[in-house]
Amino acid sequence: MAGQKMLKFTTVDRDMPEKRVPNLRKQDFNEIYAEYARDKAAEQASRCSQCGVPYCQSHCPLHNNIPDWLRLTAEGRLQEAYEISQATNTFPEICGRICPQDRLCEGNCVIEQSGHGTVTIGSVEKYITDTAFEEGWVKPISPSVERAESVGIIGAGPGGLAAADRLRREGVQVTVYDRYDRGGGLLTYGIPGFKLEKDTVMQRMQQLEDGGVQFVLNCNVGEDLSFDAIRGKHDAVLIATGVYKSRDLPDADADGIVRAIDYLTASNRKSFGDDVEEFDSGELNAVGKRVVVIGGGDTAMDCVRTAIRQGAESVKCLYRRDRANMPGSQREVANAEEEGVEFVWLSAPARFEGDAVTGVTVQKMRLGQPDATGRQAPEVIQGADYLEGADLVIKALGFEPEDLPALWGVEGLEVTRWGTIKAEFTTGQTSLEGVFAAGDIVRGASLVVWAIKDGRDCADAILDYLSSANAVAAE
Ligand SMILES: Cc1cc2nc3c(=O)[nH]c(=O)nc-3n(C[C@H](O)[C@H](O)[C@H](O)COP(=O)(O)OP(=O)(O)OC[C@H]3O[C@@H](n4cnc5c(N)ncnc54)[C@H](O)[C@@H]3O)c2cc1C
Numbered sequence: 215m216a217g218q219k220m221l222k223f224t225t226v227d228r229d230m231p232e233k234r235v236p237n238l239r240k241q242d243f244n245e246i247y248a249e250y251a252r253d254k255a256a257e258q259a260s261r262c263s264q265c266g267v268p269y270c271q272s273h274c275p276l277h278n279n280i281p282d283w284l285r286l287t288a289e290g291r292l293q294e295a296y297e298i299s300q301a302t303n304t305f306p307e308i309c310g311r312i313c314p315q316d317r318l319c320e321g322n323c324v325i326e327q328s329g330h331g332t333v334t335i336g337s338v339e340k341y342i343t344d345t346a347f348e349e350g351w352v353k354p355i356s357p358s359v360e361r362a363e364s365v366g367i368i369g370a371g372p373g374g375l376a377a378a379d380r381l382r383r384e385g386v387q388v389t390v391y392d393r394y395d396r397g398g399g400l401l402t403y404g405i406p407g408f409k410l411e412k413d414t415v416m417q418r419m420q421q422l423e424d425g426g427v428q429f430v431l432n433c434n435v436g437e438d439l440s441f442d443a444i445r446g447k448h449d450a451v452l453i454a455t456g457v458y459k460s461r462d463l464p465d466a467d468a469d470g471i472v473r474a475i476d477y478l479t480a481s482n483r484k485s486f487g488d489d490v491e492e493f494d495s496g497e498l499n500a501v502g503k504r505v506v507v508i509g510g511g512d513t514a515m516d517c518v519r520t521a522i523r524q525g526a527e528s529v530k531c532l533y534r535r536d537r538a539n540m541p542g543s544q545r546e547v548a549n550a551e552e553e554g555v556e557f558v559w560l561s562a563p564a565r566f567e568g569d570a571v572t573g574v575t576v577q578k579m580r581l582g583q584p585d586a587t588g589r590q591a592p593e594v595i596q597g598a599d600y601l602e603g604a605d606l607v608i609k610a611l612g613f614e615p616e617d618l619p620a621l622w623g624v625e626g627l628e629v630t631r632w633g634t635i636k637a638e639f640t641t642g643q644t645s646l647e648g649v650f651a652a653g654d655i656v657r658g659a660s661l662v663v664w665a666i667k668d669g670r671d672c673a674d675a676i677l678d679y680l681s682s683a684n685a686v687a688a689e
């Protein structure tokens with residue numbers, strides 16, 4: 215009886231896996247949460263109330279069958295739990311670690327709403343797939359038939375990789391092109407190890423390679439290889455290049471003022487043991503420095519926590535709205551505060567001092583009337599400026615798409631007024647025949663779980679496209 219094992223939320227309290235204490239965790243780049251022990255995972259999964267209409271599932275972008283894999287975990291049937299979990303999610307161990315669960319599945323758990331504390335869905339999802347890897351249940355893709363058609367995927371981030379996995383399972387020949395020397399996109403070079411250890415990403419890369427996905431790395435499409443050449447080589451193309459143009463501030467290019475993506479990429483490369491000139495020279499290393507990070511999103515949170523781990527003298531985060539109105543996850547703010555980051559709410563840079571930066575003149579703000587979007591607009595408080603000393607300023611103000619049609623010299627590839635690629639909502643079909651697009655390059659800066667969803671949907675649309683092209687050719 216499922217009921218005997220489940221619905222324990224009235225007798226079993228919510229319990230996250232153990233979090234390492236700040237003084238220890240800030241000394242390295244390892245993840246901060248430990249793994250559940252088997253009994254603990256089963257116990258926590260048994261708190262699920264097995265709702266007839268599970269809101270957690272409907273608020274997961276992948277519509278993961280959460281109540282079923284929680285029940286199987288509670289019953290100790292982990293391999294079956296894994297099979298169900300991986301049927302809808304290409305990378306459950308990654309989503310379990312870095313989805314903002316408080317806004318998605320867990321934020322909509324009815325137990326939470328009844329005051330008992332949400333089921334720890336993300337941690338159980340991570341546990342199931344980590345166990346599957348350890349037990350050897352995760353096998354390389356082995357399609358039952360090989361197909362002749364080939365698909366070229368530009369971008370080895372979660373969107374491109376999710377599509378590669380799904381296409382390869384159907385026997386399609388898949389080549390993924392990426393300008394970096396490693397696959398994974400922002401999973402590898404954006405998101406720091408304390409949220410997502412690099413081995414976890416690399417084991418997926420290995421699984422895809424072992425399953426026959428071809429990778430062409432160090433290949434900047436538009437420079438090393440033209441888009442047209444890729445189109446000419448493959449029966450269909452998927453663009454999954456993400457968004458990398460950093461939003462900037464005026465007059466913010468003195469030495470010591472750096473872009474978040476450069477800073478995080480250098481730090482992640484060091485975690486792989488690479489030589490990184492800009493890090494070794496001190497330019498992108500926070501050690502011993504007074505660091506000011508500008509921004510209030512998840513990228514800013516990752517920068518402040520990276521700076522702490524690099525041994526900064528002090529780390530301050532300037533954000534022009536208040537805590538309640540910041541875009542970043544509250545869980546990450548709490549983690550950062552525990553590690554010693556100081557948040558300076560309602561503050562924005564007015565100007566930067568020094569040829570090599572020595573400080574930031576900070577304007578104090580208050581929240582005024584709501585603007586057209588309904589958010590209260592920040593207003594400057596006149597005469598309240600002050601100087602904040604800084605040796606390293608990190609700009610973490612968000613990302614925009616690069617101008618792909620211009621960079622790649624492609625005619626007819628339509629973009630929106632925000633520069634994202636125009637693509638059909640459910641299929642990712644672009645304005646060019648046989649060319650699809652997925653992930654951040656379509657949505658704008660978003661989430662890993664949405665990139666996976668888009669990649670999977672696009673793969674299905676590409677399979678339909680290949681089948682209909684074959685049918686036309688056979689007529
Ligand atoms: C610092 C940071 C922290 C984040 N934290 C989280 C988080 O905690 N949780 C979460 O869900 N999301 C998070 N995100 C967002 C998430 O990483 C993205 O939404 C997701 O990675 C988008 O996937 P994608 O496949 O569309 O693009 P990307 O992951 O950006 O991958 C795109 C790939 O395309 C390649 N590429 C680009 N142009 C070319 C070209 N011309 N030729 C060849 N290759 C090219 C790039 O090298 C890259 O590998 C974070 C983002 C950042 C920046």
Ligand code: SF4
Pocket residue numbers: 273274275276277278280303309310313315318319320335336339663
């Ligand atoms: S993929 Fe993300 S939203 Fe969906 S169940 Fe897992 S953690 Fe929750």
